[in-house]
Amino acid sequence: MSETTASTAKKRPEFYNIDGASLISYRWPIASIASGMHRVSGAILFFLMPFIIWMFDNSISSEISFLKFKAAFNEGMLGLPGFIWKLVVLGIIWASLHHFIAGLRHLWMDTHHEHVTKDFGRQTAATVIVLTLALTVVLGAKLFGLY
Amino acid sequence: MSVNFGSHRLVVGAHYGMRDWLSQRVTAVIMALFTVLVLAQLIFSKGPIGYELWAGIFSPQWMKSLTFLVILSLLYHVWVGMRNIFQDYVKPYGVRFVMHVFAIAWLVACTGGAIEALWRL
Numbered sequence: 001m002s003e004t005t006a007s008t009a010k011k012r013p014e015f016y017n018i019d020g021a022s023l024i025s026y027r028w029p030i031a032s033i034a035s036g037m038h039r040v041s042g043a044i045l046f047f048l049m050p051f052i053i054w055m056f057d058n059s060i061s062s063e064i065s066f067l068k069f070k071a072a073f074n075e076g077m078l079g080l081p082g083f084i085w086k087l088v089v090l091g092i093i094w095a096s097l098h099h100f101i102a103g104l105r106h107l108w109m110d111t112h113h114e115h116v117t118k119d120f121g122r123q124t125a126a127t128v129i130v131l132t133l134a135l136t137v138v139l140g141a142k143l144f145g146l147y
Numbered sequence: 148m149s150v151n152f153g154s155h156r157l158v159v160g161a162h163y164g165m166r167d168w169l170s171q172r173v174t175a176v177i178m179a180l181f182t183v184l185v186l187a188q189l190i191f192s193k194g195p196i197g198y199e200l201w202a203g204i205f206s207p208q209w210m211k212s213l214t215f216l217v218i219l220s221l222l223y224h225v226w227v228g229m230r231n232i233f234q235d236y237v238k239p240y241g242v243r244f245v246m247h248v249f250a251i252a253w254l255v256a257c258t259g260g261a262i263e264a265l266w267r268l
Contacts, residue, residue, distance in 0.1 A: 020236045042228045046250075049225075049257045057264035059198075060205055066198040100182065103175050110172060 034125035038102040041095035048092055055089075083144075090140050097139075098132045159243045161234065171227045174220035181217045205268055214265050222258045226250065 026032070045052070058069035073089070076082045105124050109116050141147055188204050189196060205214060229250045237243040 019238055023236075039228075039232060042225070043232060046225055046229055046253075049253070050260070053257055053260045053264065056261065057267075060202045060268050061264065063198050066201075100179065103179065107172060107175065 029122070030129070031121040031125040034102055034105075034128050037098055037129070038106075041098040041102075044091060044095040045099065048088070048095075051088065052092065086143055090136070090143060093139050093143070094132065094136045097135050098128070101132055102128045157240060159234070159240050159247055167227045167230075171224055174224040177220045178217055178224065181213060184213075202268060205265070211265060211268070215262065218258055218261045218265070221261075222254050225254055229254075 028036070055069060058065040060066075071077070073082045073085050077085060105128055108124075109121075185204060189200075192200055205211065230247065233243050233246045233250070237246055
């Protein structure tokens with residue numbers, strides 16, 4: 001018995017943490033894509049944090065700063081036209097929505113292990129991606145004044 | 148693989164155990180509830196969203212305290228998230244260390260800016 005354990009133990013494969021190179025060689029099922037996008041959306045929000053705080057600051061501080069906040073998206077700011085800043089906000093909208101909805105999926109999976117199956121993972125990952133894109137389109141249309 | 152636990156543990160290595168993992172979830176729940184609270188006030192408002200309405204959401208003292216809590220939650224949540232990303236993709240420990248320092252500096256500066264904006268209201 002102990003001999004069998006010893007021989008099987010020798011053959012056990014070793015798994016290391018992922019690195020940048022394995023990102024290319026790994027298969028990317030839809031749950032991985034949703035997970036990867038969760039990371040990317042989080043990183044986007046990390047790097048855009050100063051701009052998000054700028055928006056928060058100017059939108060709440062005073063009537064005058066509120067006008068300055070609005071002007072950035074209409075007349076432009078820092079030599080860039082307004083629609084460029086609107087595109088940045090569209091990126092923030094997508095990243096926030098994806099991070100939020102994918103986060104709810106993770107919280108659900110963490111608290112409901114009995115629901116976690118391969119199919120559940122695939123279906124909810126697809127739901128996260130599609131729902132995020134749909135809401136981004138709806139809010140983006142509003143942002144660009146289409147309705 | 149070289150020994151990187153016990154007395155040989157890495158400065159930029161994993162924080163073993165539940166703490167960071169659970170903190171990230173708890174802070175996520177705090178931020179999610181806050182988001183719903185703010186969005187609900189926008190959705191159930193009438194007419195265009197002007198300065199009065201928007202700033203009015205954040206001006207009550209209890210809302211300022213809550214927003215303060217959310218800013219601190221964000222700080223810790225993002226730190227854990229960025230640390231995870233660096234640990235997975237940045238293998239040279241020196242580079243990773245520099246990036247950890249950068250992330251902390253970036254986040255502390257952002258947190259200061261956000262609290263300043265909130266307190267000024």
